[in-house]
Amino acid sequence: MTEPAGLETDAVRLRETMVKALAEGGVLVDRAWRQAVEAVPRHRFVPGFYLPADERDGQGLTVWEPVTAELDHGRWLAAAYSDTTLITQFDGDEPDWKKPAVRHGGAPTSSSTLPSLVVRMWADAEVAEGQAVLEIGTGTGYSTALACERLGSADVTSIEVDPHRLETAASTLYGCGYTPTLAVSDGLYGYWPEAKFDRIVAACSFRAVPPALLAQARPGGKVLVTLSGWLYGYARVLLTVAEDGTAEGRLLPGTVSFMSARTHAAPAFGNPAHWAAGLPEKARTTRHSPERITAATEEAFHLRFLAQSTVPSAQMTTVGEVVHLVDVVTGSAAVLTPDDSAWRVREGGPVALWERIERVLDAYDTADRPGPETFTLHVSDGGQRLRHPQMPGLLLPRP
Numbered sequence: 001m002t003e004p005a006g007l008e009t010d011a012v013r014l015r016e017t018m019v020k021a022l023a024e025g026g027v028l029v030d031r032a033w034r035q036a037v038e039a040v041p042r043h044r045f046v047p048g049f050y051l052p053a054d055e056r057d058g059q060g061l062t063v064w065e066p067v068t069a070e071l072d073h074g075r076w077l078a079a080a081y082s083d084t085t086l087i088t089q090f091d092g093d094e095p096d097w098k099k100p101a102v103r104h105g106g107a108p109t110s111s112s113t114l115p116s117l118v119v120r121m122w123a124d125a126e127v128a129e130g131q132a133v134l135e136i137g138t139g140t141g142y143s144t145a146l147a148c149e150r151l152g153s154a155d156v157t158s159i160e161v162d163p164h165r166l167e168t169a170a171s172t173l174y175g176c177g178y179t180p181t182l183a184v185s186d187g188l189y190g191y192w193p194e195a196k197f198d199r200i201v202a203a204c205s206f207r208a209v210p211p212a213l214l215a216q217a218r219p220g221g222k223v224l225v226t227l228s229g230w231l232y233g234y235a236r237v238l239l240t241v242a243e244d245g246t247a248e249g250r251l252l253p254g255t256v257s258f259m260s261a262r263t264h265a266a267p268a269f270g271n272p273a274h275w276a277a278g279l280p281e282k283a284r285t286t287r288h289s290p291e292r293i294t295a296a297t298e299e300a301f302h303l304r305f306l307a308q309s310t311v312p313s314a315q316m317t318t319v320g321e322v323v324h325l326v327d328v329v330t331g332s333a334a335v336l337t338p339d340d341s342a343w344r345v346r347e348g349g350p351v352a353l354w355e356r357i358e359r360v361l362d363a364y365d366t367a368d369r370p371g372p373e374t375f376t377l378h379v380s381d382g383g384q385r386l387r388h389p390q391m392p393g394l395l396l397p398r399p
Contacts, residue, residue, distance in 0.1 A: 007069075007077070011043050014081035018115065022083065027116045030123060036149040037115060042080050045142040045172050046112050048097035049086035051079060057104050064090070066100030086112040088140060092262075094164050108259060110165055112140040113203060117256060122147060124238060124252060125201045125224040131155060134194065134216065136187035137203030137258075141169030148178040156180035157194040159187060161262055187261050188399075190216045197221060205234060205258040207312065208384050208399040209247070209377075217241040222249075226258045227377075227396070230266040230315045231293070233305030234258070237377045246380040251372040255301045269315055272324040275333040276346075283337070283344040286354065288361045290323045290336050290343065302372050306364060307357040309386055309394035314353050325353045363391045 019028065019038050028034035053063035064087065069076045079086060089095065090106035121143075127133060129151060138144055138160035147156045160166040163184045170182050185191050187202060188210045195216035202213075205228035213223050223239045234257045239249040260266070269275075293304045294316075308314070313329035325334040325347075332349025345354045364370070367390035375388050377396075384396040 007043075008041075010077055011041055011081070014077060015042070018081045018083065022116055022119070025116065027119055032129075032150055033119050033123060033146070036146045037119065039149050040142065040145045041176065042112070042115065042142055043077055044176060045140040045145065045169070046080050046086050046088065048095060048100060049079070049088050049112065050090075050103060051075075051086075059104070061105035064103040064106070066095070066097075066102065068097055068100060071100070083114050083116050085114045085117075088112060089162075089165070092162070109262070110139055110162065111259070112142050113258075115142075118143045118146060118203075120256075121201055121203070121224060122150070124236070125199050125222060126238075127151070127199050127201070131198035132194070132196075133157065134159070134191060134197045134200045135203065136190070136200070136213075138166055138169045138182065139203060140165075141173045143203060144169065144180055144182075145173060145176060145178050148173070148180050153179040157183070157191055157197070159183050159185040159191050161186050186263060188212065188263055192216065200224070202226060203258060204261045205264070206261050206399070207264045208396040209237075209239065209379050210399050214239070214241050214245060214247050214379065217247075219243045223247065226256060227305070228257070228260055228264075229305075229308040229312055229397070231304050231308040231311075232257075233293075233303075233308040234301065235305045235372055235375075239377065239379065246378070248376060248378050251375045251377065251386075253371060253373045255298050266315055267328055269326045269328050272317055272319055272326065275326050276324065276335045279333060279335060279346045279348045281346070283346045285339075286336065286343040286345050287358050292361060293357070294318070294323070299369070303361065303364065305372075306360050306386075306394065309396060310356045310360050311351065311353050312397040327351060327353060360391075360394070367391050 022028050048068040050064035051067050053065050057063050067076050087108045089110035092109050132155050135158040138158040144158045158180055166184050190212040196218045198221050200213050200223045202225045205226040207229050217223055221241050226236050228234045236252040237249050239247040241247045293307050314325050314327045317324050321338050323336040330350045332351040332353050334347035334354040336343050336345045347354055378385050386394040
């Protein structure tokens with residue numbers, strides 16, 4: 001295995017290459033953030049992680065291969081300095097990196113976010129020197145280190161819900177000379193002991209903006225959160241907090257996704273066939289194909305968030321060619337089946353799930369397909385409403 005001196009030399013070389021690529025991609029426009037990325041040794045924060053194998057297993061599950069310096073030094077170091085999200089934990093189970101095992105499927109619950117997105121989040125939050133900052137989701141600590149490098153450790157507070165994750169991150173941060181305030185805490189409630197903050201940045205997603213975050217921001221302070229839900233539609237919003245505690249901000253452009261805060265994760269919904277069995281036999285032809293919200297396009301990504309805002313407790317799964325919508329809160333369900341060049345839907349329960357989604361798609365088309373940045377989120381005691389001048393307001397679920 002490469003000696004420590006050789007490791008550091010290789011790491012510096014690879015880090016310089018990554019920085020150059022990020023700069024050429026327009027990520028490191030701010031010189032101060034570039035200097036931070038140049039300085040922070042990402043490999044120290046990811047001693048082990050998983051990368052997907054080229055092929056799935058016999059059940060169609062993704063095969064996740066463990067990567068460490070001991071298993072494959074070159075692959076480990078190259079990945080550490082790639083602009084890639086590195087999964088470090090599945091299903092809340094902490095791996096034994098001394099004897100790591102291949103995983104089949106599973107839900108990622110911790111990671112080191114790709115460096116370009118980390119920098120983008122800090123930059124989009126308009127973070128600058130002299131501001132007190134709260135980061136929600138310490139994870140591996142790499143993002144925290146970048147903030148400390150840029151702002152100084154004294155102005156950075158970072159919280160993490162997983163105590164083992166925080167312990168590991170703290171050890172690496174302190175070993176690198178960074179001394180931010182760290183605490184085990186649920187991001188849903190922020191961190192009152194260090195409030196109030198000039199900037200709050202969440203590295204996880206919420207179904208709606210947690211009120212505690214707004215309460216812990218100074219008037220005029222900004223809160224950057226990613227909104228998500230059980231349809232896995234995502235949107236980012238930068239909110240400015242007013243004197244009266246209300247907040248407002250436009251959605252930000254682009255497609256970004258983060259793991260859900262654990263308390264906001266989707267519940268299990270059972271067997272789709274059981275839900276389908278209770279639906280009426282009568283079906284109607286849909287006005288819109290489900291592909292409008294399932295396609296791998298930026299527009300579908302945006303539409304899935306809008307659809308989710310009108311049926312906030314719905315979940316979606318595809319079995320073969322059949323699309324199932326299931327709502328464990330209201331007991332509603334819908335099944336969409338392809339029929340030649342059209343789609344047919346059967347739905348039942350208190351909420352006509354697909355009909356509600358189609359109304360949003362109708363309004364979206366009538367408004368000439370507006371992008372995320374044309375929507376404004378208003379947050380007050382009366383609720384959280386997404387507004388657009390040409391579309392009906394959409395109410396986010398209660399936080």
